[in-house]
Amino acid sequence: MRIGEIAHQAGVSTRALRYYEEQGLLTSERTPSGQRTYPESAVERVRLIQQFFTAGLPSRTILQLLPCVDTGHASPKAFELLASERNRITAAMADLAAARDALDRMIDIANHPTPEHCPALREPAWAPYNPADATQTAPHPTAAQVASVTNDQTKVSPADHQLIVGR
Amino acid sequence: MRIGEIAHQAGVSTRALRYYEEQGLLTSERTPSGQRTYPESAVERVRLIQQFFTAGLPSRTILQLLPCVDTGHASPKAFELLASERNRITAAMADLAAARDALDRMIDIANHPTPEHCPALREPAWAPYNPADATQTAPHPTAAQVASVTNDQTKVSPADHQLIVGR
DNA sequence: CTTGCCCTTGACGTCAATGTGAGGTTTTAG
């Protein structure tokens, strides 16, 4: 398959594929005229690469991880890298959960039609979050309901709110 | 308080604070000589701003959200923005969870000492994830155990693996 | 043969949140 086909099937640009190759993440055969040729499997590989990019892994890190994917074996260093990247992702998820909670608080507050009956409004809206404040007292659409309205089904357990290692 | 003190307490650089002001996210009084002065409350405000930045919200979006924080009321547009950003965050969390699972699969595979007894190795390591493959069959440290070893306490419910709206 | 689409390399542009340094003023500590 040529580059355009792979790009289409993997949902990325041809520019991205050439960039991946430039970074050593993706290899290609060449036709006599110099055009790139890929096996079917390249599509899944590109999807994996994209998944890692989306998760915020830099190309250099992905480059270190991919051989481990290919060989099915991880050197101690690669293993350490796997673990530390997992921790990064976990920490990032905790950060996102915290921001999401902040938005939820804003949504709840915004939905209070009677500010004088809303304790949250007597303190700044951005005060540190106290879970006890979040018990259902809202007589109007609450963040959870807004979430369901907007097709949001994701819920994370309380444990996710612990920040882990950082780096 | 002057800028250095706020920066220290909020854990950001003075450059960042001046940038926030430039973007309209933060205001300051000025002494006759031109130095910035902030109230105590600025520390928490900066922390909130940072939380949003960490969650990937661009400054323009935060700028639209902050008035809603201050007034405790959200215009319909601001409300829509709140909901859509919540969805973005949710989708980002799902992406992170997917990448984390990919890393977990790699960790599990890397820990298999006997490739000939490991079904996962007969398919490429990056094959689409089938939850049924992940049942405990590993006679060696599994991703969950690695996670605990590395101080990882985060677990997300299965519902988190659904991708939601994207944009 | 030509139209049109896909491919090539190369190189500069983008975006956003800062880092960094210059060059100068203000505040603070001794």
Next chain:
DNA sequence: CTAAAACCTCACATTGACGTCAAGGGCAAG
């Protein structure tokens, strides 16, 4: 009073994963 530390503005640099434009070659259909 003086030196250090903190502050000011302006403005260019950085980083990363691409976008985009330029100038050209390859290849099937009509």
